[in-house]
Amino acid sequence: MKKILKFALLIIGALLVIWTFWFLWQKSRPKVKKYTIENVSIGSIDKKTVATGEVDPRNEILIKPQMSGIIAAVYKQAGDMVKAGDIIAKIKVIPDMVSLNAAESRVTRAQISFDQSKKNYERDTKLFSDKVISKEDFEKTELQYHNDNEELKSAKDNLSLTRDGISTNSAAISNTLVRSTINGTILDVPVKVGNSVIQSNNFNDGTTIATVANMSDMLFVGKLDETEVGRIKVGMPMDITIGALQDQKLTAKLEYISPKGKTENGAITFEMKAAVKIPKDIFIRAGYSANAEIVFSKAENVLTIPESCIEFGGDTAFVYVLKTKEPQTFVKKQIKIGLSDGVKIEVKSGLTLKNKIRGAEILDKKPEEVKKDNNN
DSSP: OHHHHHHHHHHHHHHHHHHHHHHHHHHHSOOOOOEEEEEOEEEEEEEEEEEEEEEEESOEEEEOOSSOEEEEEEOOOTTOEEOTTOEEEEEEOOOOHHHHHHHHHHHHHHHHHHHHHHHHHHHHHHHHHTTOSOHHHHHHHHHHHHHHHHHHHHHHHHHHHHHHSOOSTTGGGOTTEEEOSSSEEEEEOOOOTTOEEOOOOSSOOOOOOEEEEOTTSEEEEEEEEHHHHTTOOTTOEEEEEETTEEEEEEEEEEEEEOSSOEEETTEEEEEEEEEEOOOTTOOOOTTEEEEEEEEEEEEEEEEEEEGGGOEEETTEEEEEEEEETTTTEEEEEEEEEEEEOSSEEEEEESOOTTOEEEEEEOOSOOHHHHHHHHHO
16 A cells, blocks of 8 residues: 555656656747737828817907997897898886986976977067068078977977987997897807896997807807917918818818917817808707818828838838748838828838738637737
8 A cells, every 4th residue: 555655756757857858848938929910002191180179260259339228129039031221129228317407497498498399489489570670680580490399399308218229310229239240150148137237438348238240151160289379381281171061071271370379277279260161951059069180281192001010220221021920020111202191101122912911919819819810
């Protein structure tokens, strides 16, 4: 029994020694590297950048009242289409008591003067027809009568303007009616019935009754980093993608680049504006967030490879062209490169469509995955 146990222990020890030698031998063997295989293909490469911003109307007009008072009625709301001259709101005038008393007193005095002039005119008319007074005296009475009549009308109009903001002669174009000054869409009506409003003057901007804009004339307003602003110029085309309309891509033309940059979050950016072409069947709301793709340069129908496959030695670019699949062997070859978009790069010379090149190293992949990569 002891001999059997001793023999078993010797066998186990021998197996452990053999396994140890085998393990060390495996560790000492050079590791065979496997790589993915990339194809040379025909494609297009765009060198472009993306600017973020929003789409806004070219001109937003703030409609201000021409007199102070209280909003008596609002006839339009945000989203309504208006034409120049359309009434948006009506203002009720709250008169100053001192001015109102003065205007009423003026009407009273003018009425007294007119009544007296009327009596004199009627009397002198009869006397002149009877040839009791001269024509010169009659004309003086007549002139005074007409002057007092005009003064009474003026006093009444002044009282109406002071009390109601409307005169008899200008009721149709009264300052109490706030009208749109352009054709367009109302973007906002920030006032409600009962709000107090003040007119624009030298000391304040006045209360905004409504904001009106022409929604068919829109601009993309965005910002571009200083490292890229030097490569753009006025007139360059761009594609606009609006966040709310993912399926739509609009075209635009660059119109303006700010001559002065602004520092934001440690970076210097420059404002840019581009006129957006809006199809008739698409409605764009003011303030939509958008991205603008600006193409600096473009190469079409050229040989392309993944940029990650290239190695550089000084100013020279190299790739490794596949020679045999099993085992993988490669030949180092110099190429001439062109335009790059950061993912693909143009190959001007050194490769053909038949070539296959070395890609990234395959790490910890199953044998079937390695075989699949090699067959590509």
